[in-house]
Every structure is written in C-alpha cells, then in structure tokens.
Amino acid sequence: MQETESNAACPGADRGTLDAVRIVLVNPIYGGNVGSVCRAMMNMGLAKLVLVAPRQLDMNELRMMSCSGYPIYENRTEVASLDEAIADCGMVVGTTARLGLYRSHSSTARQAAPGILQAAAERPVAILFGREDNGLSNEDLSRCTALIQIPTSETLSSLNLAQAVLLCCYELFLATDSFAPSEERSDDAPANMRDRMFDIWRETMLEIGFMQDDKADHMMMGLRRIFSRGRLTVDDVKILMGVARQAQWAARNQNKQPVETE
Amino acid sequence: MQETESNAACPGADRGTLDAVRIVLVNPIYGGNVGSVCRAMMNMGLAKLVLVAPRQLDMNELRMMSCSGYPIYENRTEVASLDEAIADCGMVVGTTARLGLYRSHSSTARQAAPGILQAAAERPVAILFGREDNGLSNEDLSRCTALIQIPTSETLSSLNLAQAVLLCCYELFLATDSFAPSEERSDDAPANMRDRMFDIWRETMLEIGFMQDDKADHMMMGLRRIFSRGRLTVDDVKILMGVARQAQWAARNQNKQPVETE
Numbered sequence: 101m102q103e104t105e106s107n108a109a110c111p112g113a114d115r116g117t118l119d120a121v122r123i124v125l126v127n128p129i130y131g132g133n134v135g136s137v138c139r140a141m142m143n144m145g146l147a148k149l150v151l152v153a154p155r156q157l158d159m160n161e162l163r164m165m166s167c168s169g170y171p172i173y174e175n176r177t178e179v180a181s182l183d184e185a186i187a188d189c190g191m192v193v194g195t196t197a198r199l200g201l202y203r204s205h206s207s208t209a210r211q212a213a214p215g216i217l218q219a220a221a222e223r224p225v226a227i228l229f230g231r232e233d234n235g236l237s238n239e240d241l242s243r244c245t246a247l248i249q250i251p252t253s254e255t256l257s258s259l260n261l262a263q264a265v266l267l268c269c270y271e272l273f274l275a276t277d278s279f280a281p282s283e284e285r286s287d288d289a290p291a292n293m294r295d296r297m298f299d300i301w302r303e304t305m306l307e308i309g310f311m312q313d314d315k316a317d318h319m320m321m322g323l324r325r326i327f328s329r330g331r332l333t334v335d336d337v338k339i340l341m342g343v344a345r346q347a348q349w350a351a352r353n354q355n356k357q358p359v360e361t362e
Numbered sequence: 363m364q365e366t367e368s369n370a371a372c373p374g375a376d377r378g379t380l381d382a383v384r385i386v387l388v389n390p391i392y393g394g395n396v397g398s399v400c401r402a403m404m405n406m407g408l409a410k411l412v413l414v415a416p417r418q419l420d421m422n423e424l425r426m427m428s429c430s431g432y433p434i435y436e437n438r439t440e441v442a443s444l445d446e447a448i449a450d451c452g453m454v455v456g457t458t459a460r461l462g463l464y465r466s467h468s469s470t471a472r473q474a475a476p477g478i479l480q481a482a483a484e485r486p487v488a489i490l491f492g493r494e495d496n497g498l499s500n501e502d503l504s505r506c507t508a509l510i511q512i513p514t515s516e517t518l519s520s521l522n523l524a525q526a527v528l529l530c531c532y533e534l535f536l537a538t539d540s541f542a543p544s545e546e547r548s549d550d551a552p553a554n555m556r557d558r559m560f561d562i563w564r565e566t567m568l569e570i571g572f573m574q575d576d577k578a579d580h581m582m583m584g585l586r587r588i589f590s591r592g593r594l595t596v597d598d599v600k601i602l603m604g605v606a607r608q609a610q611w612a613a614r615n616q617n618k619q620p621v622e623t624e
Contacts, residue, residue, distance in 0.1 A: 132394075140525060145515035168518050210536070251536055253407035256430050263402060266525050267532060274472070274513055 120220040121272060122148040123265055124185045126240055127231040131158035134173065135165030136262030142169035144269035145276075149176040150185045150226070165262075182228070182240055190223035191216065194236050194244035195264060197257045206247035209268050213275035215246075227268055232261050286333035297337050297344075298324060304344040308351045382482040383534060384410040385527055386447045388502055389493040393420035396435065397427030398524030404431035406531035407538070411438040412447045412488070427524075444490070444502055452485035453478065456498050456506035457526060459519045468509035471530050475537035477508075489530055494523050548595035559599050559606075560586060566606040570613045 123141060128134050134157055141149060149172050166173055179185050186192050193216060196206065219225050228244065230236035241247070250259060250267050259267070289297075302320050305311050311319040327340070385403060390396050396419055403411060411434050428435055441447050448454050455478060458468065481487050490506065492498035503509070512521060512529050521529070551559075564582050567573050573581040589602070 136522065136525075139518070139522060142518040143514045143521055143525070145517065165522075167522075168520070251532070252405045253535065255407065256401070256404040258430070259405055260398065260401060260427075260429075263398075263405070263525070263528050266528065270513070270529060273515065 116145075116276075117217050117220040118145050118272060118276060119147055120223070121146060121216065121225050121227060122150050122185075122189070123269070124150045124152060124182070124226045124228045125154070125261070125265075126152045126182055126228060126236060127154065128157070128261065129155045129232050130261075131160070131162035132165045133232060133261045135162035135167075135169070136260075137265045138162075138166040138172035139169035140262055140266035141172050141269055144266070144273040145278075146269050146272070147172060147175070149173065151176055151178045152182050152185050153180055154178065182243060186226045186228075186243060188224055189226040191219040191225040191246060192244045193225065193227045193246045193248055194241050195227065195229050195248045195250065195268060196235060196241070197250065197252065197259060197264075206249040209248050209250055209271040212246060212248050213271040216272060217275055229261060229265055286335040289332050289334045289337040293334065293337050294327075294332060297341050298327075300341055300344045304348045307348055378407075378538075379479050379482040380407050380534060380538060381409055382485075383408060383478065383487050383489065384412050384447075384451070385531070386412045386414060386444070386488045386490045387416070387523070387527075388414045388444055388490060388498060389416065390419070390523065391417045391494050392523075393422070393424035394427045395494060395523045397424040397429075397431070398522075399527045400424075400428040400434035401431035402524055402528035403434050403531055406528070406535040407540075408531050408534070409434060409437070411435065413438055413440045414444050414447050415442055416440065444505060448488045448490075448505060450486055451488040453481040453487040453508060454506045455487065455489045455508045455510055456503050457489065457491050457510045457512065457530065458497060458503070459512065459514065459521060459526075468511040471510050471512055471533040474508060474510050475533040478534060479537055491523060491527055548597040551594050551596045551599040555596065555599050556594060559603050560589075562603055562606045566610045569610055 123137065123146060125134065125137065128137075128151060134151070134154070138149065141147065162173065163170060177185075193212065216225055216227070227248070228236055228240060230240060248268065250264055252259060298320060301323060302316060305319065305323075306313065306316060332340075385399065385408060387396065387399065390399075390413060396413070396416070400411065403409065424435065425432060439447075455474065478487055478489070489510070490498055490502060492502065510530065512526055514521060560582060563585060564578060567581065567585075568575065568578060594602075
C-alpha cells in the first residue's frame with residue numbers, strides 16, 4: 101500500500117466550499133472504481149480524496165478509468181483508520197443504500213446538499229463511502245453526524261461505488277449554483293419582427309398558390325401556431341423570412357439561376 | 363456484432379412512463395461502459411436499452427460491470443442506424459457536454475426531466491448518448507427535438523458514458539416522484555413528554571451535584587438547547603429519561619449492582 105502524508109491540511113473556505121468537502125473511501129478494493137471516483141470528482145469540482153486502508157489497487161485500471169481526473173489520485177491522502185480521515189471534520193456524512201438500525205435517519209443527497217455546503221464553509225466536511233461489497237459498517241456509521249441515502253429503484257438499490265460518489269458530488273456541485281446552462285446566443289425575436297415575417301409568408305403563400313385569398317386568414321393561423329410552439333429567435337426569423345423570399349423569387353423566375361440568399 | 367430484433371415494441375405507458383424512455387447508445391466502444399450503463403439504468407428504474415452499431419464489445423467487462431443489471435443487456439435492441447433506433451419516438455433528446463453550433467439550445471437534465479416524462483406518457487422518447495471518444499455528431503444532433511447538457515465543472519466537462527447515462531436516468535427517476543427516503547420509524551416526541559424528560563434531568567443534575575439550585579434554570583436552558591438542535595423522537599426521549607434515572611439510582615446506591623434499565 102502506497103502511503104502519502106496522512107494529515108494534509110484541508111484547504112480554507114476561500115478556495116470555495118467544495119474544496120472543504122472531502123470524499124472518504126473506506127477500504128476500497130478496485131482500482132477501476134477509485135479511478136472512476138477521481139474522474140467523477142473532477143467533473144463536479146471536488147478535489148480532496150482520502151483513502152482509508154485501501155486494498156492493493158490495480159494501477160492500470162485506476163489510471164485508465166480516472167482519465168483526466170488522475171491528479172485527484174496523485175493528490176490523495178491515505179490513512180490507516182477512519183478516525184484519522186475525519187479527525188478535523190465537523191460534519192461527517194455517511195452514505196448508505198440499506199435501511200435498518202442506525203440507518204433510518206437519512207435524507208436524500210439532494211436534501212442534504214445545501215446543509216453540507218453550509219457546514220463546509222466553517223469546517224471540513226467528510227462524506228464516507230464504504231467498500232464495494234459491504235458498504236459502511238455500523239462502526240463506521242457511528243462516527244457520522246448525518247446519513248445520506250441515494251434514491252434508487254427497489255429493483256436494484258446497490259449502486260457502483262463511483263456512481264454513488266458521482267451522484268453525491270453532482271448534488272453538491274448543483275447546490276453551489278455555479279453552473280449556468282448554455283444560453284441561446286440569439287435573442288428572442290420581438291413581436292413586430294415576427295409579424296413582418298408572417299406578412300412575408302402570407303404574401304408568398306398566396307403568390308405560390310398554397311392558399312386562396314378567402315382561406316388566407318385561416319391558413320396563416322395554422323402557420324402561426326406551428327411557428328409559435330417554441331421560441332423564435334432573431335436568427336430563426338431571418339431564416340424563415342429568407343425561405344419565403346426565395347420561394348417568391350423561384351415562382352417568378354422558374355428557369356433562372358437562384359439568387360444569393362442574404 | 364450480435365444482432366437482436368431491431369423493432370421490439372416499446373412498452374405502453376401503463377407499465378410506467380419510465381418504460382417508454384429508451385436509452386440509445388450510438389456506436390459504443392467499451393463493454394465495461396455498456397455494462398455500467400445497464401447497472402445504472404436498473405438502479406434508476408429504466409429498462410429499455412438500444413445499441414446503434416456497437417463495436418465488438420468485451421463481454422467479460424460488460425458482464426462484470428453490469429452486475430445485477432445484466433438482464434437490461436439481454437433485453438437490449440441492436441440496430442444498424444440511429445434512424446431505426448428512434449423511428450417510433452416523438453421526443454428525441456440529445457446529450458452533449460460541448461457547446462457550439464446546433465448545441466446552444468440545451469437545458470439541464472434536471473430542467474428537462476418533467477417534460478421528458480410528460481412526452482413519454484404519450485409516445486416513446488429516446489435519449490441519445492454518443493460514442494465515448496467523440497459524443498454525438500452534428501448529424502445525430504439534427505435528429506433531436508431537444509438537447510440536454512449535464513452540469514459539470516469547467517475543469518473537466520467530459521463525463522464517462524455510464525456516468526452521463528446515470529445522471530440523466532437519476533433525474534428522470536427523481537422526477538417520477540416515486541422515491542420516498544426512509545422515514546424515522548419513531549414519532550417526534552410531543553412537548554409534554556420532552557418537558558417530563560427535562561424535569562427528570564433537572565432533578566438528577568441537582569441530585570448528583572452537577573449544578574446548584576440557584577444556577578439550575580440557567581444550566582437547564584443550556585441542556586435544552588443541546589437537546590433541541592435536531593429532532594427528538596419518542597425513542598430518543600425514553601433513552602434520555604433512562605440515562606437520568608440511572609444516574610439518580612447510581613448516586614443513591616453507589617456500591618450496589620446496577621438495576622435492569624427499562
């Protein structure tokens with residue numbers, strides 16, 4: 101077993117509260133799982149990994165599964181006992197799939213995430229994950245100040261270790277509210293622009309013989325309904341105007357070359 | 363490549379809307395990932411897996427990583443093209459980590475989940491995941507009616523395939539609202555029971571000399587504060603009453619055998 105310093109200081113809250121949350125794997129067995137944990141942690145912005153008395157880990161598997169998350173493994177802490185891993189932690193969170201004695205007090209990862217971040221702003225927080233085959237022992241659980249249960253189907257409640265870590269880290273990352281999904285880069289088209297587009301379409305639909313004048317209002321209602329189901333951006337409206345103008349052009353100039361579209 | 367029937371019917375909504383959501387892996391490469399996907403799907407109550415032109419998958423890895431989720435693989439559908447995989451689907455959801463042209467219209471898995479379930483109640487929904495090294499191509503994305511982006515840290519946005527599937531399935535499973543975390547099995551103690559407990563503690567603390575009469579109110583406020591930070595169940599209060607009674611007994615009967623606690 102490769103040993104590293106057992107008492108690396110926990111980074112202060114100024115490096116972000118996620119830095120004060122450590123993932124503690126108790127007696128992990130498989131290198132592939134530990135590697136996947138590293139990648140998942142880096143995906144979700146966590147950095148501090150502690151291994152408690154790990155088995156001889158398959159380093160090929162570990163390296164392969166960690167991918168770009170390998171630095172998390174390189175910066176890990178390895179300790180001989182759980183008590184060493186959590187000595188300076190305030191909140192100590194156990195994770196469990198099973199229910200039963202000592203396990204009934206749990207909340208979900210989503211429910212627990214804001215409280216964990218709040219606690220991590222003051223003092224390091226440890227989140228414990230048990231070994232692949234048995235999970236956390238009752239002795240491990242006795243060290244915990246809170247329990248997390250990860251929602252799963254009753255058909256198969258046993259999560260892979262790295263998957264369990266991912267879901268907890270994902271909930272913490274989302275609870276930091278630091279992620280904004282990509283925005284539509286073109287603004288919603290204003291109503292007067294949309295109306296200009298529908299005017300051009302009306303003119304075109306009449307000109308190409310798609311509808312007669314007495315049915316025009318009715319057909320345009322149908323087209324408005326189709327084009328109003330989702331957002332229409334300025335770019336979208338320009339494309340739709342171009343389509344109509346081109347159809348007008350083609351109707352007037354059947355056998356000539358198409359013009360350049362704007 | 364092992365082929366199975368390419369047009370297995372999608373289960374109706376009466377088997378639960380999750381049954382109408384199919385996970386489509388486009389050109390997956392690694393058996394271990396496909397196995398992990400199976401386990402993750404079963405963890406989250408999804409059953410329908412479609413593989414589009416998979417590579418020769420390592421079946422040992424696949425079997426090992428799928429664990430109890432192997433039946434999902436056995437019941438998979440394999441097809442030669444994406445169009446076959448989604449032919450009968452209404453909503454087709456692409457998943458992407460990258461942003462850019464054709465990818466800017468995305469929402470997060472959490473935002474999208476309720477709409478996906480709503481659509482799945484009417485017609486099968488496909489959620490597409492690209493191959494491990496490249497993700498979905500622009501041609502794949504052109505088939506999609508919606509895009510999901512999974513929140514990740516900017517440091518490492520590339521998720522493992524099975525991890526990406528897990529997060530999407532997890533959000534769908536939670537959106538079904540079918541999971542209830544385990545409940546505390548003992549009810550909250552009512553106020554009059556808590557007060558009876560504090561009365562016994564007060565009596566005991568005085569009797570064992572922990573506090574003097576003139577400081578009793580002040581000390582009891584401190585003890586009330588400690589015991590009121592979290593929930594106190596009926597069972598908890600019984601334990602705390604027992605502790606105080608036993609301390610009284612011990613103070614009166616120093617050198618005798620302890621009584622049976624109730």
